[in-house]
Amino acid sequence: MPRYYRYLGDLLDEGVERISSNELSEKMKVTASQIRQDLNNFGGFGQQGYGYNVQYLYDEIGRILGLQQQHNIIVIGAGNLGQALANYSKFEKLGFMIIGLFDVNPGLLGHSLRGIPIMMLDDLEAFAGENQIDIAALTMPKHSADSVANRLVKLGIRAIWNFAHVDLDLMDKNVVVENVHLSDSLMQLSYNMLQSSQDL
């Protein structure tokens, strides 16, 4: 679904008004059947003999993805990756606002990035009391990930964007976790390289 959203956004930028499953199929390199199946699962967004209206479909998928509401994010771990996320302003266009960074390094206290303050992890609870937090991004070392994660769960957080190299073990199974394991991704790349050089 995010992939459809991305492609439809690109089409909008190009000024395309309507598209058929066949045309989209070619662009996205998935079968037209797949596209019709997927889109129809979420409702009849197309029109026989016409295709799909790009703007309408874009808006509908945005709604399905929950992008009409703003999401506040805090980042735990203000190292390189945490700072990179905070500096990356493109997320805001999608409604994802980074409102705070937390770290245990006192040397970072008082610093801020694009107006986003870096705070001490000890102040997490106080901050959570005064701000609505929807998502926490974890970019700290793996040994503290589980304990911080469960601290966040206690504060009622609903979702965790996990960059730490562990699969989190959470007390509350209702909390949604999305993993971004960069080193897994690199290893996969290495594996695929090997495969592609072997077959042929």
Add this chain to the structure above:
Amino acid sequence: MPRYYRYLGDLLDEGVERISSNELSEKMKVTASQIRQDLNNFGGFGQQGYGYNVQYLYDEIGRILGLQQQHNIIVIGAGNLGQALANYSKFEKLGFMIIGLFDVNPGLLGHSLRGIPIMMLDDLEAFAGENQIDIAALTMPKHSADSVANRLVKLGIRAIWNFAHVDLDLMDKNVVVENVHLSDSLMQLSYNMLQSSQDL
């Protein structure tokens, strides 16, 4: 497979010598059947009545993933994300060495990170002539991604680790691409949040 490798590495750190598909199944939250199926696809690494030797299995999977050989990486785009990747030293333990950063911003020329030089994109060809490059990580804006990617392909690069928000369209279909689309991942998270609050 990378996930198995990660878990086996953790087990090694804990000093575990052998493990059965059942025990691993519980840890990894996949069925024991799945594990045996997966591992057996790559060779008979286990022993009936005993289970799997952790060290042996770890080494074998590392070999399958191609981790016994070193991979040289260059990063195109020395912005926040590119610098974060370069500063992240953990990849080296897996044999992935970042040997250069490239950007178009002349202000960055002469800078370096952990001894990794930042160079101008114009010097890419010269650098490629003198260094073995296995993987290129793309962290630059999407509008230049396709052209840079194909320039890399011309230089004989075998793999691209793509952080740009496009699906690359490469001339050479033998080049392996691994995408890391952070905003897709965030949207997926948003969608999952919505789902988990709706069902129950």
Add this chain to the structure above:
DNA sequence: TAGATTGTTAATCGATTAACAATC
């Protein structure tokens, strides 16, 4: 109306799970 293209059912494929025989 004729043509285009979706929505939707049916067929195919692959991946996951279950079961159990082989064997350490």
Add this chain to the structure above:
DNA sequence: TAGATTGTTAATCGATTAACAATC
């Protein structure tokens, strides 16, 4: 040998693709 646990085949499930009738 008896017990444990893999390797492997068979059964199940879900996701992808093909086909075509519905309809704009």
